[in-house]
Amino acid sequence: MGADLRGKREALGRGRSVRGTVLLACGSLLVAGCASMPDSGDVQAVKASNAGDSQVRVYAVAPRENADPDEIVDGFLEAMTSDDPGFATARKYLTSRAAATWRPEESITVLTNAPDRDQADHLTDPESKGRTYPISGRRIATVDASRAYQPQAPAEFNQSIHVVQQPSADGKGKEWRIDSLPRGLVLGEADFLRNYRSVNKYYFASGENWVVADPVYIRQRQDPVTRMDPVTQTVKALLEGPTGWLSPAVDSRFPSGTQLRAGVRTLTTDDQSTLKVPLNSKADHVSALACKGMAAQLLFTLGDLTSVRVEQVEIQGSDGKALCLLGKGQAMDEYSPVRDPRRGENPYFVDEHGKLRMLSVGGKQPDTPAEVPGPFGKGVAPLRYVAVDREESRAAGILNEGRELRVGSITADEELPAPVVTSSALRPEDRLSAPSWDGRGDLWVADRNRVKPRLWMVPGGQGERIEVSTPWLKDGARVESLRVSADGVRIALLVTKDERTTLQIGRVERSYVDGRPSVSVMDLQNAAPRLESVAAVSWAGPSRLVVVGTETGGVQQVRYVQTDGSTSTSSVLPGLNGVTAVAAPGGEQAPVVADSDQDGIVRLVPGANWQPMVKEGGHPVYPG
Incomplete structure (x- = not known):
């Protein structure tokens, strides 16, 4: 049965063997972590590293008496994946x-699989008889102290854990313990996704009255360090301010130093779905307008949490x-970057004659494309x-074989104005x-x-064009295509x-600058480092x-990614060949629309496969 267990553990990404049996997995001191199990029925192995299963919980187990150094290292690596309060059991190793001095909250290193532990080099520390264990894997991301996810192109991760012998608790012998280890937590991607989830914090675009999303990762359940539930973790993260990358372009309505009232670890809604948020004295003297903005930030932020329904927020002073x-409704109406977030969305496309047409995508069957008024609709x-x-x-x-950018009405017939940007x-x-x-x-x-x-920006679509500062656009680089976010603070290139x-x-x-508007695009971040090319x-x-996009050696795929570069196993959409363009709505109701070399313009309704809409034409776009 031990061989069966080793096979199951290796399926979770561990290269290490684990001694024991499934029956003893929860109680044995040889195993550092296990999922909770029922007390009746057939015994079944539970995969602790089941990606996306947020209900599986792993409990750390303390080191057994006289455990050998291999077990100490393996036990600690397992204990890092647990929900143990304060990581108290992990610290026993x-x-x-x-x-x-170990600070598990200061950073997370995410590997493709759980870290591999090689055999120790027994000659590395002959005087103290200490042993150094190489720890390796493929690093794909890090999460910093502000909870910001930072993806990386897969690269080798090579560090070590050093163990020494120290006097045992009863003073009668010695026991192996770790005295040197990597910073923070080191987790395989499956364990990371089991323990953490992405949420959007919201701040105001600088000088504006609409909000901007700032994704971070919080614990799926109670945070081991702060002992806060997910709702309270999310509020705490919001109060700490925007992540470093977004900070130069956004503001918070919360006064500097605002925190939750001391001792608050749980926030729950009442029977009216109202969440009361008690703050410290820094918020006591805010204006009514600023307080309203603070409440809006909370409402938008908590809207991402499926575990709680928040219809109102009450902010309380010290x-x-x-x-x-x-x-919630007032916040959406007054602070959403989308002018009318409840309005239905329909995409447009360019037909085979170069005319602008609108697609109706709301019905069970696509309707005939509608004509669009104005010069573009008339061709x-x-x-x-x-x-x-x-x-x-x-x-x-874009007209005249790509030479001219012109702007015209799509509600009335009129002359097509002169180009606002041209290319030579x-x-x-x-x-x-x-x-x-x-x-x-x-x-x-x-x-x-x-x-x-x-890169050009035309204020209001009709003002004098502004050349955007792009210090990174050099050494043969060029922008093939772009999409700007609704809030105007982020641009996908x-x-x-x-x-x-x-x-x-x-x-x-x-x-x-000197009374003239200046626009820059700064600090480019690779949002899909695992894709070899993006179309x-x-x-x-x-x-x-x-x-x-296409992964190295793979086939083209259509998938969702977060702006911070994180993905999940459920992010890949059904297969579609030869995709040259894709358009997605801002909300959840309308379908994704794509242009395929083989199938023409198609749509993807939730729960279905791609459906054909228009055979001729291309370049589908939603407004934006």
């Missing part, structure tokens, strides 16, 4: 000094008195690419990219000219360099993107 009360000049503004009153079209590149594929509108009504486009690639196209997320910063991208919500 450490010397007193190491236990006092004396327990209510400072303000705000409802005054054949469209190459198009973008419809978020108010659905204007469209921006010789080849069509080196000229203007598909444009994109942000929620402010500003229009963005890339000039892919190989001689001088640039497909950047080609060295014959590879990657998905980058940039932070948009706006300022005034298309679309925003699919506040912090989610739908991406068409």
Whole structure:
């Protein structure tokens, strides 16, 4: 039976063998962690590293008396995956000094699989008879102290754990304990996803009155360090402020130093689905307007938690008195980056004659594409690419084989105005990219000219164009396509360099220099480092993107990724061949739409497979 257990443990990603039996797995001191088991019925092995199963819990088990050094190292690696309060049991595997200095909350290193422990080199520390155990794996991400997920291209992770002998508790002998170890937690991806979940914190775009999503990771259940439940963890994370990457472009309505009232570890709603949030004295003297903004940040942030339904937030001061009360509907109406978040969404596309058409995607069967008023709908000049503004009153079209960007009405017939941006590149594929509108009504486009690639922003879609500062656009790099978020603070870019196209997320910063507006895109972050190449991208919500790309040696796939680069095993959409463009709605009701070389324009309704809509035409887009 021991061989069976070893096989089961190896299936979880451990290269180490574990002695014992399934029957003894929860009680044996040889095993460091186990899932809770029923007390009746057939005995079944429970995979502690079942990705996505947030109900499986692993409990740490203390080291047995006279445990050998192999067991100490294996036991500690298992104990790091548990929900043990304060990681108290994991610390029992450490010397007193190491236990006092180990900070599991300061960082998480995420590996493709649980870390491998090799045999110790017995000659590394002959004087103290200590042993060094190499710990290895493929690192794919880190999570910092602010809970921000930072993806990385898979790379070798090689560190070590050092064990020494110290006097036992009764002073009659010696016991092996760890005195040197890697920083923070080291977890396989499956254990990470079992223990942590992504949530969006929300802050205000700098100088504006709408919110911006800031994804972080919190514990699925009670946090071992703070002993807070997920709701309280999320509120605490919001109060700590935005992550470092987003911080230059957003503001918080909470005064600096605002925290939960001392001792608060659990927040629950009442029978009216109202969440009362008690704060410290830093919030006692906020204005009614600022308090309302604070409540809005809380409502948007808690809206991501499926474990709680929050319809109202009441903010309380340090004396327990209510400072303000705000409802979910009012917050959506006043602070959403989308002008009318309840409005239905329909995509547009360019038909085979270069005319703008609208698709109806709400019914069981797709309707015939609808004609669109205005010069683009009439085909005054054949469209190459198009973008419809978020108010659905204007469209921006790329005309004349990619040379011109023009803006025209889609609600009334009118003359097509002069171009707002032009390109002088010789080849069509080196000229203007598909444009994109942000929620402010500003229009963005890339000039892919190989001689001088640039990024342009047109204020309001009709003002004097502004060349966007792009210090990273050099050494042969150029922007193939772009999509700006509804909040206007983040931009998704497909950047080609060295014959590879990657998905980058940039932070948009706006300022005034000598009285003139200045715009920059800074600090690009690779949002899909596991994809060898990316062909298309679309925003699919506040912090989610739908991406068409290919892994190394793999086939093309359509999948969701978070703006921080994190994914889950359920993020891959049904297969579709030859996808050249993809468009996703901002909400959950409308389907994803794609353009396939083989199938034309198709849609993906939740719970179904791709369905054909239009055979001829291409470049489907939702407003934005």
